[in-house]
Amino acid sequence: MxxxxxxxxxxxxxxxxxxxxxxxxxxxxxxxxxxxxxxxxxxxxxxxxxxxxxxxxxxxxxxxxxxxxxxxxxxxxxxxxxxxxxxxxxxxxxxxxxxxxxxxxxxxxxxxxxxxxxxxRVWRGAWSRERIPARVLDRARRTAAEAGFRVAVVTTHAARPLLVRAYHWFFGDAGIAAELLAWARLTPRHPEYRRDGLNDVMLVLSRAEALAMRLFFAPAVYRLLRPLGLVRLLTALSSGATAGDGVVLVVLGSRTDAAGEVEAGRLVTRLWLDLFQDGIYVHPQSHVIDCPGTVDDLARLCAAEDGERPLVFFRAGFPAVDPAARPRHPRRENGEHVSG
Ligand SMILES: Cc1cc2nc3c(=O)[nH]c(=O)nc-3n(C[C@H](O)[C@H](O)[C@H](O)COP(=O)(O)O)c2cc1C
Structure with missing residues (x-):
């Protein structure tokens, strides 16, 4: 050759x-x-x-x-x-x-x-009051338009009630709770702690919170406490992503096919890396789109046109502390991603 x-x-x-x-x-x-x-x-x-x-x-x-x-x-x-x-x-x-x-x-x-x-990396901790400059939001809108999508910017104030309802739906579903626990690595002793899943550090949980999560999500405890206010408690603890005065960015698209969603994922990477270059981090919240009780309200909030639907929802802003001071989410080693 x-x-x-x-x-x-x-x-x-x-x-x-x-x-x-x-x-x-x-x-x-x-x-x-x-x-x-x-x-x-x-x-x-x-x-x-x-x-x-x-x-x-x-x-x-x-x-x-x-x-x-x-x-x-x-x-x-x-x-x-x-x-x-x-x-x-x-x-x-x-x-x-x-x-x-x-x-x-x-x-x-x-x-x-x-x-x-x-x-x-994603940021799930506290947010500073610093506002995202208008030119950054305009650039995000342009990047989305070039890829055939649209970015809507909504205030955290307007998004918060939707997020609370979505979390209530999310934590109230036993299957979702079990899956969250299956992918949570709440102690460094977990065998997959350094490979995948959501660890205590990136979920920004204190030791006590990590322990409480392990306890509350155990199926028997979850079943017992769910009717006694557990869902409300978890919702209250988790809705900080839209706390304070800030913005949520929603990517909307009119392509409803699977390939269109892959393209939306490509766009999201461009948006998140561009924001990162400006010191801006994101916290995605999928359940606002998955929850049957909030997705239509979200579409209305974004003034979605006929055929347009929300695909990605994320809080964007400046973290109150430096996220780089905390370890990143781990990844499985190279060989795990490759075959043939
Ligand atoms: C399509 C998509 C949906 C996501 N949904 C959520 C979500 O609902 N809540 C959340 O806290 N993080 C969400 N994330 C963030 C991931 O959990 C995160 O990217 C992953 O744990 C790896 O961490 P890293 O991005 O910090 O490297 C989502 C990410 C993607 C790409």
């Missing part, structure tokens, strides 16, 4: 080098559902069914969004490593595939960097 013949194959093979960094992509419950399948002349991006959420992601929208965040993050890492590849969407639910990465002539450039990918 000559050098020119082998170059495209080398660029595909080099994706193994960046797969671990690309796995820093945001993803629901930190399940890291993606999988790279190396084929002769391309790499398939797919997912492993065992990492798809059940009751907490009833429409599998978060799964497809998470796969989109992964594709976009992989492309950003490839661009910086000078790996000439392009993404070709080809969603197939039966094959558990969202698309393929193929060799390309030249590496693409990206305004987002690996440093952004590695530094970004």
């Amino acid at each position: 000559t050098d020119t013949e082998s170059a495209p194959l080398r660029s595909i093979d080099r994706l193994r080098e960046i797969a671990g960094t690309a796995a820093r992509a945001a993803n629901a419950h930190n399940t890291q559902p993606w999988e790279l399948r190396f084929r002769a002349d391309h790499v398939e991006v797919g997912w492993r069914a065992r990492y798809a959420l059940g009751p907490s992601d009833p429409a599998h929208r978060d799964l497809r969004l998470s796969l989109g965040t992964y594709v976009e993050t992989l492309l950003i890492c490839a661009a910086e490593a000078g790996i000439p590849v392009r993404y070709e969407p080809d969603f197939d639910a039966d094959a558990a595939r969202v698309g393929r990465i193929r060799p390309d002539a030249w590496p693409a450039a990206s305004p987002r960097s690996v440093a952004d990918v590695e530094g970004r």
Whole structure:
């Protein structure tokens, strides 16, 4: 094989080098559902069914969004490593595939960097009063429009009642509670603590709160306390994401197909990394969209047009303390994301 013949194959093979960094992509419950399948002349991006959420992601929208965040993050890492590849969407639910990465002539450039990918993380702690500058919100609106979506900016004040109702629905569902507990790693002694899931540090729980969560979500205790006000208590403890005077950004789209949701995930990565470059962090809240009792009100709040629906909801703002002082959510090592 000559050098020119082998170059495209080398660029595909080099994706193994960046797969671990690309796995820093945001993803629901930190399940890291993606999988790279190396084929002769391309790499398939797919997912492993065992990492798809059940009751907490009833429409599998978060799964497809998470796969989109992964594709976009992989492309950003490839661009910086000078790996000439392009993404070709080809969603197939039966094959558990969202698309393929193929060799390309030249590496693409990206305004987002690996440093952004590695530094970004969600923030679930307290928010400062500093406002997001109008130019940043305008840029987010433009970025969304370029991708065929829309970003609506709503005040935390207007979003708060929806979030409270959604949390009430979320914590009142035994299946969702069980799944949250299954993905929670509430003590460093948990065998998967350094691999995946939601740990006590990133949930910003004190030791006592982590202990209380382990206790309250245990099925027998949950069943016993649910009718006695447990749901209200959990809701009150968790609705801080819209506390204070700030904004929530909602991504809306009129494409209702699965491939459109993957594209929305790609957009979300661009939005979150751009915000991160300005020191702005996000806290996504999927249940406001999943909850049958709030999604239509959210659409109205965003002045959704016919056929347009909310896809992603997140509080954005400046954290009250530096999130970088806390460890990041862990990821499973590189080999776990790759097959073939
Ligand atoms: C599609 C999607 C939905 C998410 N939904 C929620 C959510 O409802 N609540 C929450 O606290 N975090 C949510 N997250 C954040 C993830 O839990 C987080 O990205 C993951 O745990 C990895 O942590 P990191 O982003 O800090 O690396 C969501 C992320 C994505 C991509």
